[in-house]
Amino acid sequence: MEFSLIQRGEDVPKAFRLLTETWGHWPWREVESSLQQGSYLLILAGDAKNIAGALFVNLHHQGCDIIYIFTQPSKRRAKLATTLLAHLEVYLKHIKRPQKIFLEVHEANLSARKLYDSFGMHVINVRKKYYDDGADALIYMKEVFPS
Numbered sequence: 484m485e486f487s488l489i490q491r492g493e494d495v496p497k498a499f500r501l502l503t504e505t506w507g508h509w510p511w512r513e514v515e516s517s518l519q520q521g522s523y524l525l526i527l528a529g530d531a532k533n534i535a536g537a538l539f540v541n542l543h544h545q546g547c548d549i550i551y552i553f554t555q556p557s558k559r560r561a562k563l564a565t566t567l568l569a570h571l572e573v574y575l576k577h578i579k580r581p582q583k584i585f586l587e588v589h590e591a592n593l594s595a596r597k598l599y600d601s602f603g604m605h606v607i608n609v610r611k612k613y614y615d616d617g618a619d620a621l622i623y624m625k626e627v628f629p630s
């Protein structure tokens with residue numbers, strides 16, 4: 484499986500085309516315009532014909548916020564999301580000061596929560612009744628140190 488890291492530049496329209504061909508339009512238009520603004524990173528798993536997984540993050544001075552992580556249903560439970568997160572970690576380890584990875588998840592999304600637990604993330608905050616269905620949002624964090 485190939486992994487590619489995409490930031491702003493000529494790779495963005497190519498990645499956008501590929502993502503919409505594979506998964507349909509939502510929510511890639513937003514991802515494309517965010518990438519072109521800078522401070523975002525898209526990590527794709529797959530080849531030029533088929534995207535198997537994607538991780539989209541907003542980079543900031545503390546580290547990054549994970550906006551979106553998704554793997555194709557037919558490719559799940561094969562450590563693909565774990566490998567996408569590992570690529571993000573390697574990217575952040577090249578920065579010469581500690582970085583924090585943050586994300587927010589619906590309390591009922593148990594598969595995602597197990598993924599984040601197994602990746603060494605910890606719940607640092609709970610936003611009570613954050614979602615429309617009255618569920619809490621859990622804020623996870625992991626600290627990454629320069630290698």
Ligand SMILES: CC(C)(COP(=O)(O)OP(=O)(O)OC[C@H]1O[C@@H](n2cnc3c(N)ncnc32)[C@H](O)[C@@H]1OP(=O)(O)O)[C@@H](O)C(=O)NCCC(=O)NCCS
Pocket residue numbers: 550551552553554555558559560561562563564565566588592593594595597598599601
């Ligand atoms: C959550 C998601 C990204 C996991 O992707 P994945 O490629 O299957 O994850 P991995 O194979 O790397 O799983 C790593 C670990 O996470 C846990 N896990 C992942 N999916 C799980 C599931 N359905 N049930 C229980 N545990 C699960 C397991 O501990 C797993 O390790 P194991 O398979 O050795 O037991 C995927 O299910 C997905 O795209 N879901 C829809 C989008 C989503 O909810 N994204 C997160 C919120 S934005």
